[in-house]
Amino acid sequence: MNAKSTEARDFLVTRRAKITPDQAGLRHYGGNRRVPGLRREEVAMLAGVSADYYTRLEKGNLAGVSDSVLDAIAGALQLDEAERVYLFDLARTANAAGRPRNAAQRRRPPQRIRPVVQQILDSMTTTAAFVRNGRLDILGTNLLGRALYSPVFDSPTRTSEVAPPNLARFGFLDPAAHDYFPDYDASCHTSVAILRTEAGRDPHNRDLTDLIGELCTRSDDFRTRWAAHDVRLHRTGTKSFRHPVVGEFTVNFEAMDLTADAGLTLTAYAAEPGSPSAERLQLLASWAATADAATRS
Numbered sequence: 001m002n003a004k005s006t007e008a009r010d011f012l013v014t015r016r017a018k019i020t021p022d023q024a025g026l027r028h029y030g031g032n033r034r035v036p037g038l039r040r041e042e043v044a045m046l047a048g049v050s051a052d053y054y055t056r057l058e059k060g061n062l063a064g065v066s067d068s069v070l071d072a073i074a075g076a077l078q079l080d081e082a083e084r085v086y087l088f089d090l091a092r093t094a095n096a097a098g099r100p101r102n103a104a105q106r107r108r109p110p111q112r113i114r115p116v117v118q119q120i121l122d123s124m125t126t127t128a129a130f131v132r133n134g135r136l137d138i139l140g141t142n143l144l145g146r147a148l149y150s151p152v153f154d155s156p157t158r159t160s161e162v163a164p165p166n167l168a169r170f171g172f173l174d175p176a177a178h179d180y181f182p183d184y185d186a187s188c189h190t191s192v193a194i195l196r197t198e199a200g201r202d203p204h205n206r207d208l209t210d211l212i213g214e215l216c217t218r219s220d221d222f223r224t225r226w227a228a229h230d231v232r233l234h235r236t237g238t239k240s241f242r243h244p245v246v247g248e249f250t251v252n253f254e255a256m257d258l259t260a261d262a263g264l265t266l267t268a269y270a271a272e273p274g275s276p277s278a279e280r281l282q283l284l285a286s287w288a289a290t291a292d293a294a295t296r297s
Helices: 003-018 040-047 051-058 067-076 081-096 115-123 143-148 167-173 184-201 206-218 220-226 276-296
Strands: 128-132 138-141 236-243 247-257 265-270
Touching: 003 051, 003 081, 040 051, 040 067, 051 067, 067 081, 081 184, 115 128, 115 138, 115 265, 128 143, 138 143, 143 276, 167 184, 167 206, 167 220, 184 206, 184 220, 206 220, 247 276
Parallel strands: none
Antiparallel strands: 128 138, 128 265, 236 247, 247 265
């Protein structure tokens, strides 16, 4: 079984284990259950396919499966939007297996943001904003975004001064991340889920594969979380920071895909007006402006 088939198998197995018969609307039957989740034949029944066919799919053989069957399986397993997208991405990869590899499937040149995107970032003067790729490299920021993520930029986990800082490498390999992220567990879970989602979307990205391999090797925590096969679409919510200059604060965020730049996401942070968090964010902006002026003089 190749790596992609293993990923498909493990994803379906872990999703099946999360759904109880009660959640699926099934009556308990068959005596004592060896596992808390659904059995394969139960998923097959809910999806309207044969048990043998579902077993083949759960073994990672997704090549040739129709969208309607994938929809039915997603419904049976009660997948959320991110999980559904990931399942379809796994099937797309299975259907592409054996095709000639093209240049886009080899190591890519370093990603850069376009000048107009940087101009948009710089125009956002009251919010912290940055652009990242799917492997969580920070590719561009505005002044306040650079100040907010200064611990990540200054982290010893950064491979070189010219290499973009990486949020996952910082989170799992720099002890400072435990203090910087007040809800460290949630932050780590989000990072791994984003990377897993990206691995389904872009499975031949060698830089992404190398990062995942590095983190699995160097972090037991990452390796355990990676094995859970959780995925996530990170679009909106709240996030807390404990910045070494201004202390702890919470901001709202919106993450927007840059449709002209596939795989890039612009994220903006803003605090509730008049809140203590807004005061701290404004203090961070003043600190950033002072530091920037000193650098320019």
